[in-house]
Amino acid sequence: MQEKIHTDKNKVNTGSTTEIALTGLLLAAAIVLSVFESSLPPVMAAVPGVKFGLSNVAVMYALFFLNRRQAVSVAVLKSLFVLFTRGPMSGVLSLAGGLLSIFVMLLLMRLFKDRISYLMLSIAGAVFHNIGQLAAVAAMFSGIYMMAYLPVLLVSGVAAGAATATLLKFIMPAFQRMR
Template sequence: MAFLKKYRASKAAFLGLLFALSMILSLVESSLSSFIPVPGIKVGLSNIVTMYCLFCLGKEEALTITVLKSFFVLLTRGVTGAAMSFCGGMLSLGVMLALLYVKKAKLSYLFISICGGVAHNAGQLLMAGVLLKNTLVGYYFPILALSGILMGIVTGILLRYLMPHLNKILR
């Protein structure tokens, strides 16, 4: 970590590496989506990178990755996908940041991941309501909330196993 603080180029290179990992995870996730029979549900593998940045590097780095991921979605899935990705990503990041700064409670990364997953789905649903100019999309929230809980567990567990390997790169 001290290495990243000392050299700006190292920080940019490491964030570039993390962004590339995020794009790869997003592409892997797209190939897995055909196995999930419910529309709008994704594993959220690229969110592992955002959470790693938030927990190990800092909020600015997590924000950078979140914005870059939305730009990647713009290039691969268009404006609507990018708007939904941005809204979901920003709400998720905001909720996880708020939970990290709760001083009295020591919340686990798994719990924060679950809350982030639910918030991400809520943000996407809000954007869908705005784009469709229809509040009826809110009726889909219970399904997406359950999905956010389950996928938050999956990404939280995966992050737990990947974190030591990503930290080795920093040494």
């Protein structure tokens, strides 16, 4: 996935009805991917909580091809789904990771414009999603031992980012037909 970001050429000009419909479809895709991923065995049984974050593909698509408002909407609504289906802790972790991830990807898109690939944005998003989750846990619980988990989260973020970028590449034609 070496394609470069083309910030304005690939964006969809949407009216409010189309924007709402696309956001709903992306949220549905995120929920389906989340449910599918939760039915899979753990990626690394020895390291709890490490996942590929397949549902983030929908958020990344919204960010790359629609607009930041839709990406934030999908991330927040996805976090509400997680809250209702997996509990408050999971909901907070999803929201913290999702919002930090979007912020970092937006920042990188602004700084590097079309000189950064979807792969690099996806990896940065996944790494910062994990950092956001770790920061949320650190805010709720005390203990220096949590920081020992950071290297594992950084490595798993790189792997997850590469996996979600690859999945986005294969799913993109289906998403493009939704527009």
